[in-house]
Amino acid sequence: MTAGADGTTTDKTIGGAATCKSPAAGPASDHIAAWTDQYFLKTKAVVEKFGDTRVTYAVFMRRPVVSAPRLAIDWLHKVAAERGTKFDIDLVYTEGKWVGAGEPILYLRGSLVHLSDLETLFLQKLGPACVAAFNAYTMCTDLPNVAFIAMDARHCAGLEMAELMAYAASVGSERAVRKGGAKGFIGNATAATAHYFGREQALGTMPHALIGYAGSTLRAAEMFHDTFPDQPITVLVDYFAREVTDALAVCRRFPALAAQGKLSVRIDTPGSRFIEGVDPTVSYAVLERHVPEAIRGYRNETELRHLVGAGVSAAAIWYMRDALDDAGFRKVGIVASSGFDPAKCKVMAEANTPIDVIGTGSFLPQRWTETYATADIIEYNGIKRVKVGREFLFPK
Structure with missing residues (x-):
């Protein structure tokens, strides 16, 4: 994705209507009333009765975020076009920019009659995307040499959220690439949103269900290769709790792919057990051998679990890397x-963990209350007016 290809990240003032055919386009103008807060609808009715006025909204969030406004702005322009009006948008923080807590991301100007009933839906399309973009950015920045794949769709509440989150990941990733040279998100799991990552198709090879269907990890790899002979293979290796044994079996079955760097193993071990061959003692030993500084110093319980605990820990990944290298499969990648x-x-970055690719949907906001964007009117027909306590929203 080239951020700003539609102009929203390069122009301070955005005008005109955009065509939106995606789920994030949201309800058409004639359905907005059914989805917006009732008090906004009553405000619209009052203003229609007593006379319209031109207003300016300041839109902000209460925590630091990365600006991801494109889908929200596209929707506003779509509604404006349907209603035969125009909204002027002064985008203070263009797409991909860091925004401090309480700083207006944008100023929105237009008819109060036409804007009053849009606040609910507009804020839904802005806040969560900005937080997810922030998360994606920090993840890519902490692990600049790791490629990420967005696997968030299964965790989303419907198609609109799935699009917002994919878009957000691409925005955060692009910032990490631009600011720190990170690899960032190289793709995602669903074709509908692959274009945000500059792709026509989604990425992915096999879920656990295919391993269960095949009856063995090796057989699943063989079946996949027979079906897609020209594609690289990423093989899940945790189904039977034989992560190392099954990984090596697949490597020995496909030595050419292994030597060409077209074979990877994916570890998705649940937190209820350690990977094959690992226990707490082994975990500490493997990190002591590779990154002793990672386990010397204060760690809270969560950080310690990520380092040496059950599931996909830093120690588990180091252990797998050692096993592959010792068997001569140095070009086989590890997907976590x-x-x-x-x-x-x-934590993975602090342990210099040898991960090639991370598949994750965990850039989704974890505390939904932090995703709430707020819009306050700060000007009525050119007269500055805002509720007491929000004077900081006036343009500097």
């Missing part, structure tokens, strides 16, 4: 998944 949120990515 299972709860790779910003906190876990930070």
